[in-house]
Amino acid sequence: EKAGFDHFMLKEIHEQPRAYRDTMGSRISADGTQVTLNELTTLTPEAIREINRVHIVACGTAYHAGMVGKYIIEKMARIPVEIDVASEYRYRSPIITKDTLVIVVSQSGETADTLAALREAKRCGAHVLAITNVVGSSVAREADDMIVTLAGPEIAVASTKAYTSQLVAFYLFGLHLAQTLGTQTAAEIAETLAALKALPEQVEAILEQAEAIKGVAEEMAKHDNLFFIGRGLDYAVALEGSLKLKEISYIHSEAYAAGELKHGTLALIEEGVPVIALATQHELLEKTVSNIKEVKARGANVLGIAVEGELELQKSVDSTFVIPKTLDVLAPALSVVPLQLLSYYASLARGNDVDKPRNLAKSVTVE
């Protein structure tokens, strides 16, 4: 059942190219110019034109996918997006009107907090779109519309292929909004679709370098504290990388927006502390490099996650893991993969139960 892999998590990491292909599947026209989300029934083009704000609500890893989703929707559709963890959303009297689109993201579709947020949103008259991996789930049944991620069953507690499939769902939905609202040109849409279609092979190329990550992970497993830094989309991925590492390796880590370090956290950087610096966003590269220099000056040992060809960046770090070239907006779909492998191998090096980490459940059905 693990298809020759030692753990479900490793199997699921390796299933991501397939999950990408399936989730894109027939939702991209054969000529590569259009997104077709036929599953949207109540979210008609007219209904989409009425939307004046979007709320994204989820927990844990799904929340981290939502952070990327916020960036995508704001960039592609120019609609303001707020994001909350579900357990906070309900209790802060969010401003919800009938022109609010609430997107709930849940792999299982059974997370109690997310479901309660969905119900609150519906009670206030919002339109609710679910992004879920389980068609018959409570979230799927109660939402007005849904986009199903075709990751396939996810067994390992640590979410991997569900997260990356949620990213694909957000890319497709963002492009669908852009097409409907005319906020992107046909050429821009076609360019993004072409880059999306290249992702599965690019993930395969990353997976072929798993051994390199294993070495780094074994070294990191000797430490009790480490940091992830990044700006923009890299920050969203840093949060996910840090969560993954904590939940299965039990190594304490913090993810920081790279520019925020010097407002306190820099005090924790001392000789030999590992810092994983995500630096895939071209417009922010120079700024990220200066943050890398700040931690290097305090003795940090920096692993950069960089896009192929960025030699300047590579000079500023101690070691680099390179991901294939893509559009900046799509980088999270690649850069998270080495971080998943890093957590996996760090957990293994520490002798933990990778698929069933202590204290955690796959589906959290209590509030």
Ligand code: F6R
């Ligand atoms: C982390 C993880 C959890 C879940 C969270 C939400 O690897 O698995 O953080 O992402 O409990 O679960 P779903 O997506 O099922 O609502």
